[in-house]
Amino acid sequence: MLPVEVKELVVEFGQVRAVHGVDLSVTAGSAVALVGRNGAGKSTTMRALAGTVPPTGGSIRIAGVDVAADPVDAKKHLGYCPDVGGLIPRATAWEHLQLSASIRRMPSGWQDRATALLERFDLGDAADRITAGFSHGMGRRLSVILAAFHDPQVLLLDEPFDGVDPLGVDATLELISEARLRGSAVLVSTHLLALAVQSCDEAVVLRGGRVVSSAPTDDLAGDAGALRYKHLLGTGHAEGPAPP
DSSP states (O other): OOSEEEEEEEEEETTEEEEEEEEEEEOTTOEEEEEOSTTSSHHHHHHHHHTSSOOSEEEEEETTEETTTOHHHHHTTEEEEOSSOOSOTTSBHHHHHHHHHHHTTOOTTHHHHHHHHHHHTTOGGGTTSBGGGOOHHHHHHHHHHHHHTTOOSEEEEESTTTTOOHHHHHHHHHHHHHHHHTTOEEEEEESOHHHHHHHOSEEEEEETTEEEEEEEGGGGOHHHHHHHHHHHHTOSOSSSOOOO
16 A cells, blocks of 8 residues: 555646646655646645645545545545645644644643754744744744654645755754654655755656656756756757756
8 A cells, every 4th residue: 555646636726727637656665756847736736635625536545545535534644734824823833733732632742742843943932932923934844843743654745945944954854854764655845956856765747737757866966967857847958858
């Protein structure tokens, strides 16, 4: 059983097809990056996997559970950091963690993990501040914490590095590595190619809602990898074939 298995995913908003027949899988202990330009369908795909956007066609299974048939059960197996929003403006960071622990029925002792994560992401001094006053980067860091807090079998991180300072980036990279060592399947959506290469072992390139390439992230590393990536996005120079 694959922790994440997506077949022929289609998502439409009225007359607009945002995702066109995407196939995707993530094995236990691995990390896959969804990369592409803005509007490529990355976040829509992530939302469909998280059960916040209904698919128009195809199938999604999280830990063997069909998301369309049983979204509540599917959500028990995952942690999700959305690309925007997801925080309660009038609640403090600590209250978010309290609520998560209650909903997830986490065992006693969760407070120690909560405190350690807040300190790691440099949010210890902000634990009792309401999130309405958080900067964008602080909100991103708290969203990553909340997604990983309960050690989910599947970790979905949508643009976790966006607007985050180097300390937060390092903390997120460490968290992804630790999740993989526990056997979790990690899916990261990002427009930052270098961090996709650093955090994941496979990259799925989306363009116009379609998968145009799926390859080891090493293939997109360095100058040659960046050039290949530009060609896959249709932004490379017109003359000459794309690098192999």
